[in-house]
Every structure is written in C-alpha cells, then in structure tokens.
Amino acid sequence: MKILVVGSIAYDAVETPVGKRESQLGGAATYFSVSASYFTDVGMIGVVGEDFDPADIEMLESHNIDTSGLVKADGKTFRWTGEYMEDINTAVTLDTQLNVFGDFEPELSEAHANARYLFLANIDPALQLKVLDAMDTRPKMVANDTMNLWIDIAKPTLTELISKVDTLLINEEEAKQLTGEDHLPDAAKAIIKLGPSSTVIKRGEYGATLFGNNFSFAAPAYPLERVIDPTGAGDSFAGGFMGYLASVDKVDEESLRTAAIVGSTMASFAVEDFGLDRIKNMTKSEIDERFNAFVDLTRFNPLT
Amino acid sequence: MKILVVGSIAYDAVETPVGKRESQLGGAATYFSVSASYFTDVGMIGVVGEDFDPADIEMLESHNIDTSGLVKADGKTFRWTGEYMEDINTAVTLDTQLNVFGDFEPELSEAHANARYLFLANIDPALQLKVLDAMDTRPKMVANDTMNLWIDIAKPTLTELISKVDTLLINEEEAKQLTGEDHLPDAAKAIIKLGPSSTVIKRGEYGATLFGNNFSFAAPAYPLERVIDPTGAGDSFAGGFMGYLASVDKVDEESLRTAAIVGSTMASFAVEDFGLDRIKNMTKSEIDERFNAFVDLTRFNPLT
Numbered sequence: 001m002k003i004l005v006v007g008s009i010a011y012d013a014v015e016t017p018v019g020k021r022e023s024q025l026g027g028a029a030t031y032f033s034v035s036a037s038y039f040t041d042v043g044m045i046g047v048v049g050e051d052f053d054p055a056d057i058e059m060l061e062s063h064n065i066d067t068s069g070l071v072k073a074d075g076k077t078f079r080w081t082g083e084y085m086e087d088i089n090t091a092v093t094l095d096t097q098l099n100v101f102g103d104f105e106p107e108l109s110e111a112h113a114n115a116r117y118l119f120l121a122n123i124d125p126a127l128q129l130k131v132l133d134a135m136d137t138r139p140k141m142v143a144n145d146t147m148n149l150w151i152d153i154a155k156p157t158l159t160e161l162i163s164k165v166d167t168l169l170i171n172e173e174e175a176k177q178l179t180g181e182d183h184l185p186d187a188a189k190a191i192i193k194l195g196p197s198s199t200v201i202k203r204g205e206y207g208a209t210l211f212g213n214n215f216s217f218a219a220p221a222y223p224l225e226r227v228i229d230p231t232g233a234g235d236s237f238a239g240g241f242m243g244y245l246a247s248v249d250k251v252d253e254e255s256l257r258t259a260a261i262v263g264s265t266m267a268s269f270a271v272e273d274f275g276l277d278r279i280k281n282m283t284k285s286e287i288d289e290r291f292n293a294f295v296d297l298t299r300f301n302p303l304t
Numbered sequence: 305m306k307i308l309v310v311g312s313i314a315y316d317a318v319e320t321p322v323g324k325r326e327s328q329l330g331g332a333a334t335y336f337s338v339s340a341s342y343f344t345d346v347g348m349i350g351v352v353g354e355d356f357d358p359a360d361i362e363m364l365e366s367h368n369i370d371t372s373g374l375v376k377a378d379g380k381t382f383r384w385t386g387e388y389m390e391d392i393n394t395a396v397t398l399d400t401q402l403n404v405f406g407d408f409e410p411e412l413s414e415a416h417a418n419a420r421y422l423f424l425a426n427i428d429p430a431l432q433l434k435v436l437d438a439m440d441t442r443p444k445m446v447a448n449d450t451m452n453l454w455i456d457i458a459k460p461t462l463t464e465l466i467s468k469v470d471t472l473l474i475n476e477e478e479a480k481q482l483t484g485e486d487h488l489p490d491a492a493k494a495i496i497k498l499g500p501s502s503t504v505i506k507r508g509e510y511g512a513t514l515f516g517n518n519f520s521f522a523a524p525a526y527p528l529e530r531v532i533d534p535t536g537a538g539d540s541f542a543g544g545f546m547g548y549l550a551s552v553d554k555v556d557e558e559s560l561r562t563a564a565i566v567g568s569t570m571a572s573f574a575v576e577d578f579g580l581d582r583i584k585n586m587t588k589s590e591i592d593e594r595f596n597a598f599v600d601l602t603r604f605n606p607l608t
Contacts, residue, residue: 184509218511258606300521
C-alpha cells in the first residue's frame with residue numbers, strides 16, 4: 001500500500017444547474033482513492049453504514065483499492081445534500097447527516113500504519129491528528145485538506161495538525177480565512193510558516209496555485225465546455241497529485257509541479273459527469289491525452 | 305508608427321484598499337501606449353482638455369510616443385472617479401465626467417491611417433468603427449476592448465465592429481454578458497463566431513485566457529504580494545500584447561501565446577503602484593526578468 005487515505009465515504013444528494021442526483025456515491029476518501037488508483041496502490045480508512053451498497057465496494061476493489069480499513073457500523077452512511085447555483089465553484093450545503101461518521105474512530109492495521117504516503121482528507125482535525133499519530137513510521141509525505149467549519153470551531157487542533165504535514169491542500173477562500181491574509185501569496189506564506197513545505201491553493205474554475213518555500217507554480221483549470229457536477233473536484237485533484245508523487249516516489253519541486261498538473265487533469269475529468277461516473281472508468285491513455293492538453297494549454301515560446 | 309491606439313486620456317480619482325489619489329494621469333490609451341512603448345513605436349489618437357499638464361505630454365514623448373493625434377479641446381480632460389473595495393478585481397465607478405471626450409471626433413493623419421497595428425481601446429463602438437473605417441490600408445491586426453456600458457446601449461454597433469477586428473480583448477464578465485454564455489469556452493467560441501480569429505478573456509487576478517479557432521492558452525496572473533492600484537491593468541496587458549506582436553510583426557498562434565505572457569508581464573507591473581507610476585519608468589531587463597518569472601511560474605515536466 002503506497003498511499004493511505006482517511007476521510008469520508010458518503011452518499012450525496014446533489015443538484016447542479018445541469019441536473020439532479022438523489023443518492024450518489026461520494027465522499028472525499030472515495031474521490032481521492034479512485035483518482036489516485038490510476039497511479040498507485042491505495043488503501044482507505046473510513047466508515048460506512050449498513051445501507052452501503054456492496055456494488056460500491058466492488059467498484060473500489062476493481063480499482064485495486066484496499067478497503068480492509070472500511071468499517072461497517074450500525075446505522076446509515078454519511079450523507080451530504082448540496083446544490084450548486086450559477087456560481088458553479090461554490091457548493092451550498094443544504095444538509096449534512098453524519099450518521100455512522102459521528103462516532104468514527106479510525107483503526108489502522110500494520111499495513112495501513114506503514115503506508116509511505118498519507119492523505120488526511122477533510123474531516124475533524126482531531127481525527128486527522130489521531131491517524132497521523134497512529135502511523136508506525138512517519139510517511140515520506142503527509143498532506144491534508146480541511147474546510148471552513150474546522151477553521152471556525154477547531155482552529156488550535158487544525159493548526160497543530162498543519163504544523164505536522166508536508167502539504168496543505170485548501171480552497172482559496174479557506175486559505176484566506178485560516179491565515180487572515182487577503183492576498184494569495186501572503187496566505188500561502190503564512191501557511192508555510194505554520195509548518196508545511198508546500199501548499200496547494202485550490203481556485204475552482206481558475207485552477208490551483210502551488211506554493212513552495214521559494215517557488216510558485218500556477219496550474220490552470222482545463223477550459224471545459226460543460227461542467228456537470230463539481231462535487232469531488234478537489235479530492236480528485238488531491239488523488240491525482242499524491243497518486244503521481246507516490247508513483248514516482250519523489251516530492252521535490254519538479255515532481256510537485258508535474259503532480260499539480262496530474263491533479264488538475266483528474267479534477268477536469270471528475271466534473272465532466274455526476275459523482276464518480278466519469279473517473280471510475282478511465283484509461284491511462286485518456287489521462288495522458290488530457291495531461292498533454294494541459295501542456296498545450298500552457299506552453300509558450302521565450303521572448304525573441 | 306507601428307501601432308495606432310485610439311481611446312481615452314484621463315485624470316482619474318482613485319481609491320484602493322491601500323491608498324488614494326485625487327488626480328492621476330490615466331485613460332486606456334495612456335496605459336496602452338506607455339506599456340506598448342517598451343516594444344515598438346506607438347501613436348495616440350485622443351482628446352485632452354485645457355487643463356492637461358504639459359509634463360504629461362513630455363512623459364509620453366519621452367517614451368517615443370507620437371502625440372500628434374492628441375487634440376487639445378476647450379474644456380476639461382475626461383475624468384473618472386473609481387474605488388476598489390476588498391475585491392480588488394472590480395472597480396466601482398463613482399463618477400464619470402466625459403468633458404472634452406463627449407464631443408470627440410477622431411481625425412487621422414496620413415501616418416496614423418497607415419499604421420500596421422490598430423488598437424481600439426474602450427470607447428463608443430461608433431467611434432471605434434469610425435477610426436477603423438478611416439484607415440487607408442487595413443492594418444495587419446486590429447484589436448479592440450469594450451465594456452458593459454456599450455453592450456447595454458450599443459450592442460448592434462459593437463457587434464458590427466467586433467465582426468471586423470482580429471482580436472477582442474474583454475473582461476470575463478463582459479464576455480459572458482456579450483454572448484449570453486455562462487461558460488468561458490462557450491463565450492469565447494461565440495465571440496470567434498462573430499468574426500475575430502482570437503479573443504483574450506481577461507480574468508483579473510486569475511490571469512487571462514487566449515482562445516483561437518483551435519487552441520486555447522492560459523496565462524496566469526503573477527502572484528504579487530501587493531496590488532496597489534488595479535487601474536489600467538487591462539490596457540497595460542493590451543499594450544504589452546500588441547506591442548510584442550508589432551515588434552515581431554507576427555500574429556500567428558505562437559506569437560499570440562508569447563504576447564499574452566508579455567501582456568501579463570506588463571499588467572503585473574502596472575498594478576504595483578498607483579496609475580502609471582510603475583510602468584512609466586521601466587527597463588528592458590526588468591521586463592525580461594518578470595517574463596522569465598512567468599516561465600518559472602508555468603513550467604512543468606512531462607509525465608514519466
């Protein structure tokens with residue numbers, strides 16, 4: 001197992017300007033795992049309810065995802081209900097039912113505890129910390145995501161966690177909220193001051209900007225003609241980003257740059273259909289082709 | 305004269321989160337000309353009032369800008385009063401005094417009428433059309449900018465003008481308003497359907513995206529730590545963009561891509577100080593250095 005991810009597995013009710021789904025497989029850990037599975041071996045830690053469809057486990061396992069860390073608990077699977085208005089970048093959460101996720105206590109097997117890469121998807125930072133502390137050996141790279149809720153109600157714990165990770169992946173608005181800085185480079189600098197050696201600021205349809213100690217890298221979003229469902233774009237980005245790093249087993253600046261484009265590639269696929277419908281059935285050549293479209297989208301000649 | 309620009313010359317009252325200026329030299333034609341002057345010979349067509357400061361003419365002429373097309377009319381120079389709130393991307397116009405600009409009738413000398421490149425900055429599209437029609441020979445490249453006001457009150461004339469230009473430079477919001485399309489690639493496609501072979505969609509702090517018939521190119525904005533005054537960023541972009549094209553005298557896809565980065569380079573300087581304070585005193589090596597920073601901001605290695 002190259003990458004371990006801990007995070008939500010969910011059934012989402014989603015409405016976008018294009019259509020509506022009553023109950024689709026979702027959750028940060030799910031999007032991350034499927035996306036990363038095209039690059040490396042992934043194991044998931046999480047909890048599902050009694051209502052969890054065995055076909056969804058089969059789909060994950062068909063991607064060689066290790067689901068031994070998925071606990072089945074009494075009750076219902078975590079459920080998120082959200083809507084995207086005209087501004088397709090921002091989800092409006094209509095309802096969140098934690099269900100089995102409310103009492104979730106992650107438990108790691110020996111294989112889990114020795115994963116070389118660890119992604120702490122957006123959950124309570126106390127749980128993220130618990131997983132990090134439960135690792136037998138410090139992974140080569142630890143990254144995490146978070147959200148405004150935890151900045152509001154658990155900032156000290158979140159700050160402690162961030163001080164221990166290598167890379168924070170975070171939305172632009174939340175980066176500004178976390179740091180109190182209005183300008184992106186200032187927010188990134190403040191994050192790096194907290195501990196990480198790099199941070200990826202996610203900017204929705206404007207792409208993502210990667211900041212390191214002494215470099216920045218702008219990854220554009222792919223100019224898609226149709227965005228069907230933005231849910232999971234950020235976690236699909238994270239899956240491509242860390243999946244690529246784990247596959248080359250390098251976390252230097254050059255690898256981080258390429259990884260950000262791989263992440264953008266996977267995010268661009270994720271939003272092309274509802275839920276996981278697009279990214280659960282992909283070929284390596286489709287991924288290569290889209291990656292090359294990013295090369296074309298960004299290339300220019302030097303001044304003459 | 306390689307490039308002719310027609311557009312406003314103004315005294316602006318500007319307030320930004322960083323400070324305030326009561327009356328600073330501005331106007332689209334001014335920003336464009338000074339920016340383009342680092343790359344090629346520029347001539348301006350426009351009107352100023354009796355209050356126009358001779359020192360400002362001297363500044364323009366120190367950039368080898370041909371100001372013979374600047375008419376001095378009875379009355380006051382065009383005056384724009386604007387404010388930038390927390391969202392530094394969007395100016396709030398508090399007051400517009402057309403003054404001498406209200407009766408402006410552009411007149412072209414023979415040299416003006418034979419310029420090889422023509423930029424029709426944001427003014428009444430009827431005036432933009434008049435200048436285009438007054439050219440002796442059709443320029444190698446004609447580009448224009450516009451704004452929401454003209455889309456609202458002069459759409460047929462604007463559409464006629466756009467059908468005759470090679471490149472439309474336009475803000476993202478205005479591109480969507482003009483075309484009725486919500487998605488950027490759709491809006492770009494609709495613009496190209498109107499006639500231009502390319503369009504540059506300006507996205508403020510998110511950069512600019514260039515669309516051609518069968519390619520797109522994402523130019524990021526430079527992640528500046530301090531934006532002092534965004535006024536003129538778009539016109540400084542246009543000046544760098546067309547200035548570069550005129551300097552290499554090519555308008556093919558490769559040149560347009562590089563030109564978009566040159567435009568982004570000049571825009572990134574323009575916002576670093578109030579008005580023209582930053583871009584009126586620059587060196588070629590500063591420009592080269594910033595251009596190379598864009599190379600570094602966007603470079604990544606292929607998949608391995």
